[in-house]
Amino acid sequence: MNAPKCNEYDYINFLVAAQKVFSASEAARVHPEGESGAAHDAYTRLLQRIPPDSEVLWAEVEPYIDKSMSMLVIDDTTLDKPYASKMALVSRHWSGKHHAVVQGINLISLVWTSGNRCLPCDFRLYNKVDDGQDKNDHFQTMLRQAKARGFAPSMVAFDSWYSSLPNLKLIRDAGWDWLTRLKSNRQVSLQAGLNQAIADIDIPTIGQVVHLRGYGFIKVFRTVDPHGNADYWATNRLEMTSVDRKVYADRAWLIEDYHRAIKQFTGIQAGQFRLEVSQRNHIGLAIRAFVRLEFYRWKNRLPIFDAKLNIIRQVLRLYLAHPTLVLPSTA
Numbered sequence: 001m002n003a004p005k006c007n008e009y010d011y012i013n014f015l016v017a018a019q020k021v022f023s024a025s026e027a028a029r030v031h032p033e034g035e036s037g038a039a040h041d042a043y044t045r046l047l048q049r050i051p052p053d054s055e056v057l058w059a060e061v062e063p064y065i066d067k068s069m070s071m072l073v074i075d076d077t078t079l080d081k082p083y084a085s086k087m088a089l090v091s092r093h094w095s096g097k098h099h100a101v102v103q104g105i106n107l108i109s110l111v112w113t114s115g116n117r118c119l120p121c122d123f124r125l126y127n128k129v130d131d132g133q134d135k136n137d138h139f140q141t142m143l144r145q146a147k148a149r150g151f152a153p154s155m156v157a158f159d160s161w162y163s164s165l166p167n168l169k170l171i172r173d174a175g176w177d178w179l180t181r182l183k184s185n186r187q188v189s190l191q192a193g194l195n196q197a198i199a200d201i202d203i204p205t206i207g208q209v210v211h212l213r214g215y216g217f218i219k220v221f222r223t224v225d226p227h228g229n230a231d232y233w234a235t236n237r238l239e240m241t242s243v244d245r246k247v248y249a250d251r252a253w254l255i256e257d258y259h260r261a262i263k264q265f266t267g268i269q270a271g272q273f274r275l276e277v278s279q280r281n282h283i284g285l286a287i288r289a290f291v292r293l294e295f296y297r298w299k300n301r302l303p304i305f306d307a308k309l310n311i312i313r314q315v316l317r318l319y320l321a322h323p324t325l326v327l328p329s330t331a
Contacts, residue, residue: 004042004045004046004049005038005039005042006027006031006038006042006043006046007046008046008050008056008285008288010027010031010038010043010046011027011043011046011047011285012285012288012289012292013289014026014027014030015266015267015285015286015289016266016289016292016293016308016311017308017311018030018267019308019312021270022266022267022270022271022286023270023271023272024043024044024047025043027043028042028043044278046281047273047277047278047281047282048275048277048278048281050281052276052277052280052281052284053284054122054123054124054284056284056288057120057121057122057123057284057287057288057291058121058122058149060288060291061112061119061120061121061291062149064117064119064295065112065119065121066114067149067150067151067152067153068152069114069153069154070112070113070114070115070153070154071112071113071153071154071155071156071157071248071251071252072110072111072112072121072143072146072151072153072155072156072157073110073111073112073113073156073157073158073251073252073254073255074108074109074110074111074139074142074143074156074157074158074162074255075108075109075158075159075255075256075259076106076107076108076109076126076135076161077096077106077107077109077259077263078093078094078095078096078097078102078104078105078106078107079104079105079106079107079263079268079269079283080095080097080102080103080104080269081103081104081105081269082102082103082104084103086274087272087273087274087279088273088274088275088276088279089105089125089126089127089276089279089280090103090104090105091103091104091105091106091126091129093106093126104269105125105126105279105283106125106126106135107123107124107125107126107268107283108123108124108125108126108135108138108139108142109122109123109255109258109259109287110122110123110142110143110146111254111255111258112151112153113251113252113254113255115251115254116298117294117298118254118255118257118258118294119291119294120258120287120290120291121146121149122142122145122146123283123284123287124138124141124142125280125283126138127276135161135162136162136164136166136167139158139162139167140166140167140170143156143170143171143174144170147174152175152176153176154177155176155177155178155179155237155248156171156176156177156178156179157178157179157180157248157249157251157252158178158180158252159180159181160180160181160182160183162180163180163181163182163183163186163234165214165215168180168212168215168236169215171236172236177235177236177237178235178236179233179234179235179237179240179245179248179249179252180233180234180235181231181232181233181234182198182220182232182233182234183198183232184197184198184199184230184232185197185198185199186198186212186232187212187213188201188210188211188212188213188218188220189210189211189213190208190210190211192211195213198210198220198232199230199232201220203220203221203222203232205242206241206242207219207220207221207240207241207242207245208220208221209238212234216236217238218234218235218236218238219234219235219236219237219238219240220232220233220234221233221234221242221245233245233249258290261290261293261294261304262286262287262290265290265293265304265305265308266286266287266289266290266293267286268282268283268286268287271283271286293307293308
């Protein structure tokens with residue numbers, strides 16, 4: 001049997017460098033020339049050959065993570081697939097970008113952040129039709145895995161979608177603190193047996209300790225966005241101040257920057273693969289491409305945009321030294 005002509009690092013490096021077109025065909029076109037030149041089929045087989053899981057991602061990022069510090073953040077995002085009709089993993093999901101239900105692949109990520117770095121540690125793809133797992137199942141699986149890997153974060157943050165009682169109790173049982181947002185109709189009480197919607201409680205600026213039905217005492221904060229919409233933040237850390245809440249909330253927002261970066265710079269949405277294994281591997285390798293871009297950003301204190309642009313700048317210098325698209329001589 002002949003040895004494979006390309007490997008996962010070839011594809012990751014391609015995703016790091018590519019600017020507009022992210023496909024197996026394009027990866028083959030730009031593969032270094034020589035006896036081991038890879039054809040389109042070589043990259044197609046690669047994406048069907050490697051294990052479609054997040055273990056290799058964890059092996060890459062673990063040495064650069066302090067498990068006893070900083071935050072874990074979990075959130076999901078929708079990878080747009082508006083024209084996919086027979087593509088695996090594609091279903092209907094809410095999109096914060098479009099503010100509507102759209103067709104795409106739902107990616108659920110767990111990231112570690114120290115405030116100046118944001119590294120993905122684990123991810124899951126929503127596919128309830130085949131595996132029977134909903135978003136909360138994936139949420140709990142990733143947190144149990146984080147516990148098994150030795151994490152002891154200062155805080156676990158997540159959106160209101162994941163604020164169900166089983167999820168809150170799972171984090172409490174792990175010995176961790178959590179920060180989330182609650183829906184305005186969530187039932188809490190200031191006095192035993194007198195439950196009411198959280199929106200009906202007068203919450204001072206410093207926050208208010210209340211009893212969450214089915215859980216226990218928590219502390220809630222009310223914030224108002226520039227449009228006048230109220231948000232209700234909650235934590236099991238009863239001594240948290242409003243200043244602390246803002247610090248943690250700002251750090252939790254870094255997962256949105258992560259979502260934006262993987263979509264803009266790694267081609268994670270561009271995988272045109274019908275097979276589930278190929279789509280999973282493309283997404284997983286795109287996330288690993290982000291890890292390399294994120295390390296460049298952190299080490300050089302430059303935006304990821306510059307990391308991508310610097311690759312093109314090097315190519316432009318070579319081309320300008322020896323241009324090939326020139327007018328023929330009229331002499």
